[in-house]
Amino acid sequence: MHSGADIKEFGGQMSGPPLIPMIHAIEAAxxxxxxxxxxxxxxxGLELALGCHYRIAHSKARVGLPEVTLGLxxxxxxxQRLPRLIGVPAALDLITTGRHVTAAEALKFGxxxxxxxxxxxxxxxxxxxxxxDQPLDARRxxxxxxxxxxxxxxxxxxxxxxxxxxxxxxxxxxxCVQAVRAAATLPYNQGMERERELMATLFTSGQARALQYFFxxxxxxxxxxxxSGARWDTSKPRPVxxxxxIGLGTMGRGxxxxxxxxxxxxxxxxxxxxxxxxxxxxxxxxxxRGAKRRGVAPALDKINYGRNIQSVADVDLVIEAVFExxxxxxxxxxxxxxVCKPSTFLCSNTSGLDIDQLACQTRNPELVVGMHFFxxxxxxxxxxxxxxxxxxxxxxxxxxxxxxKIGKVSVAVGNCRGFVGNRMLKPYLEQALFLLEEGATxxxxxxxxxxxGFAMGVFRMSDLSGLDVGWKVRMADGLAMPDPTTGQPTRxxxxxxxxxxxxxxxxxxxxxxxxxxxxxxxxxPGSQVAKPDPWLHSFLDEYRARHALVxxxxxxxxxxxxxxxxxxxxxxxxxxxxxxAGPEDIDVIYVFGYSWPRHHGGPMFYAATVGLNKVLExxxxxxxxxxxxxxxxxxxxxxxxxxxxxxxxxxxxEVIKKVRSQL
Ligand SMILES: CCC[C@H](O)CC(=O)SCCNC(=O)CCNC(=O)[C@H](O)C(C)(C)COP(=O)([O-])OP(=O)([O-])OC[C@H]1O[C@@H](n2cnc3c(N)ncnc32)[C@H](O)[C@@H]1OP(=O)([O-])[O-]
Numbered sequence: 001m002h003s004g005a006d007i008k009e010f011g012g013q014m015s016g017p018p019l020i021p022m023i024h025a026i027e028a029a030x031x032x033x034x035x036x037x038x039x040x041x042x043x044x045g046l047e048l049a050l051g052c053h054y055r056i057a058h059s060k061a062r063v064g065l066p067e068v069t070l071g072l073x074x075x076x077x078x079x080q081r082l083p084r085l086i087g088v089p090a091a092l093d094l095i096t097t098g099r100h101v102t103a104a105e106a107l108k109f110g111x112x113x114x115x116x117x118x119x120x121x122x123x124x125x126x127x128x129x130x131x132x133d134q135p136l137d138a139r140r141x142x143x144x145x146x147x148x149x150x151x152x153x154x155x156x157x158x159x160x161x162x163x164x165x166x167x168x169x170x171x172x173x174x175x176c177v178q179a180v181r182a183a184a185t186l187p188y189n190q191g192m193e194r195e196r197e198l199m200a201t202l203f204t205s206g207q208a209r210a211l212q213y214f215f216x217x218x219x220x221x222x223x224x225x226x227x228s229g230a231r232w233d234t235s236k237p238r239p240v241x242x243x244x245x246i247g248l249g250t251m252g253r254g255x256x257x258x259x260x261x262x263x264x265x266x267x268x269x270x271x272x273x274x275x276x277x278x279x280x281x282x283x284x285x286x287x288x289r290g291a292k293r294r295g296v297a298p299a300l301d302k303i304n305y306g307r308n309i310q311s312v313a314d315v316d317l318v319i320e321a322v323f324e325x326x327x328x329x330x331x332x333x334x335x336x337x338x339v340c341k342p343s344t345f346l347c348s349n350t351s352g353l354d355i356d357q358l359a360c361q362t363r364n365p366e367l368v369v370g371m372h373f374f375x376x377x378x379x380x381x382x383x384x385x386x387x388x389x390x391x392x393x394x395x396x397x398x399x400x401x402x403x404x405k406i407g408k409v410s411v412a413v414g415n416c417r418g419f420v421g422n423r424m425l426k427p428y429l430e431q432a433l434f435l436l437e438e439g440a441t442x443x444x445x446x447x448x449x450x451x452x453g454f455a456m457g458v459f460r461m462s463d464l465s466g467l468d469v470g471w472k473v474r475m476a477d478g479l480a481m482p483d484p485t486t487g488q489p490t491r492x493x494x495x496x497x498x499x500x501x502x503x504x505x506x507x508x509x510x511x512x513x514x515x516x517x518x519x520x521x522x523x524x525p526g527s528q529v530a531k532p533d534p535w536l537h538s539f540l541d542e543y544r545a546r547h548a549l550v551x552x553x554x555x556x557x558x559x560x561x562x563x564x565x566x567x568x569x570x571x572x573x574x575x576x577x578x579x580x581a582g583p584e585d586i587d588v589i590y591v592f593g594y595s596w597p598r599h600h601g602g603p604m605f606y607a608a609t610v611g612l613n614k615v616l617e618x619x620x621x622x623x624x625x626x627x628x629x630x631x632x633x634x635x636x637x638x639x640x641x642x643x644x645x646x647x648x649x650x651x652x653x654e655v656i657k658k659v660r661s662q663l
Contacts (some may be wrong), residue, residue: 004043023051071208185269209600230393247322248279439551453597463512
């Protein structure tokens with residue numbers, strides 16, 4: 001088993017003998033060297049194997065060159081040998097995606113010479129004895145010509161365009177293509193020199209730092225803790241065999257699919273007959289498509305459908321996914337508490353409502369937690385596990401383990417409005433609206449955010465998820481109402497600036513993609529191609545005129561700083577409040593749930609990269625300009641961190657602890 005270089009060493013001094021001369025020495029050896037690949041050979045591990053004359057892999061082994069996911073390229077000859085061994089197109093695929101491949105796939109590519117179900121080392125030794133007398137000249141990969149389709153230039157041009165589109169500003173995938181192009185067009189020694197130059201640039205880049213931080217952050221969130229002191233290593237989960245999902249709208253369907261695909265028996269309940277029939281059909285379709293992709297049988301028989309909540313009596317865990325309405329959810333929790341066995345965990349998929357209020361409806365509030373999935377729930381990797389003041393460590397541990405079993409990256413967070421993800425989204429969305437009021441267009445704001453690396457800008461994202469969702473919440477909160485004295489939309493709520501722009505669009509029936517109109521226009525309802533809408537531009541002009549707002553030129557920097565720094569400021573408040581245990585939790589939530597570009601590490605890591613003093617100074621500047629926007633007021637923890645000399649992100653927890661102990 002070889003998982004490549006020690007990623008922790010990348011920031012400092014690398015230990016051990018240099019890899020490249022060692023690989024060259026192995027390749028140049030006059031005796032045959034056979035690599036026996038048990039378990040995994042990734043990164044430098046596979047590069048070492050590529051220096052050998054033969055490769056034997058166990059059938060359960062996995063191999064790959066995942067350096068790109070760490071902001072690097074295979075810098076020990078991998079970018080030069082792999083294309084020579086398996087051809088340029090296959091090598092480009094493996095090196096630019098970093099994906100791990102099974103032994104069977106590796107054999108198909110010609111990456112390994114043989115696979116075995118037996119002891120790999122024994123098989124490799126026998127293999128070596130068999131080939132001991134054979135000449136080695138034809139086994140040294142660095143001497144191979146690079147197999148390439150005839151029109152290399154066209155191939156690389158196409159690949160480069162595709163990679164640039166999907167990289168969203170990440171530099172490593174581009175450098176990977178350049179390194180493979182060197183293999184295809186230059187002699188081996190010159191190709192190695194190019195690999196070295198490209199690696200040198202990547203190695204010291206901020207993106208590599210961010211991606212390597214994120215590698216460990218993803219793993220750190222599994223080691224959760226609660227302010228009570230409960231922790232992952234002292235809290236045992238209870239096994240879950242049978243689960244139930246209540247409410248088969250979009251979220252409930254996705255959750256049912258995720259559970260069934262992971263092998264859980266699921267009772268899926270929907271009280272409306274028509275909805276139930278539609279959901280059954282949709283769920284079966286999703287399962288069939290997923291199974292076809294993975295080449296397995298669809299898990300249709302794992303699900304029992306029903307209209308009656310009584311049918312969940314014997315399940316171990318329920319996930320409620322009814323409409324986002326507190327009164328309705330409370331009723332469901334009362335029913336569940338009466339129907340289920342006393343040990344059943346009762347979870348809610350609410351995206352921001354108070355978990356404690358739901359827990360209070362039940363006999364065993366300690367068994368209630370939030371399980372906040374992200375749409376589409378069978379695809380999106382993120383799960384926020386939300387503990388309320390009464391949730392037991394047992395319930396948190398069980399929900400976290402269930403999340404892991406269904407392939408989610410689960411993050412334990414505290415209970416507050418919007419939890420972590422949606423709470424931080426609020427100031428971000430708010431700033432985007434204020435920017436429109438002050439003169440920006442949705443196209444410009446989105447362009448800046450997409451250039452930063454988000455998959456979608458804030459307005460395209462709102463159009464996709466539906467403007468009516470937030471509108472209903474604001475109506476329930478008494479926000480989306482005109483001034484009762486004038487009947488006009490007001491721009492202040494309880495002394496704070498408020499933008500009614502989203503409400504005004506909803507009043508016009510502009511709910512986004514589904515209605516064919518939102519912040520953009522679409523050819524027809526449901527279409528995904530967003531086009532600038534002249535109606536919206538004149539609507540914004542009229543709105544500004546009505547409210548005596550003078551449009552000014554808003555530049556790239558202002559969009560980025562106001563949207564991102566207000567979100568980051570909320571992140572610091574979340575840390576101060578103890579809602580997230582550390583910055584890694586926030587960053588993992590943002591990368592997996594909100595398409596934050598991974599090569600910027602997550603919002604909190606990004607703040608550290610920009611410099612906390614700069615973030616503080618810019619927030620102070622914007623708050624001075626907009627004193628009626630409290631989300632721009634720098635929070636105490638940010639000030640404290642700056643006053644403590646802006647320690648590296650790994651040290652923030654100590655400062656957070658101090659700040660919290662003083663509260
Ligand atoms: C000149 C150089 C050229 C070369 O091209 C550069 C490279 O090789 S670049 C390298 C290319 N290689 C890669 O990118 C491989 C990255 N690694 C992986 O993909 C997965 O960890 C692996 C598949 C190996 C195991 O998955 P799994 O079974 O689900 O287990 P898990 O993931 O939970 O890990 C268990 C523990 O091991 C830790 N750890 C693991 N690997 C490394 C490492 N390389 N380093 C340090 N630590 C590492 C991990 O943090 C965790 O620690 P903790 O304290 O328990 O949280």
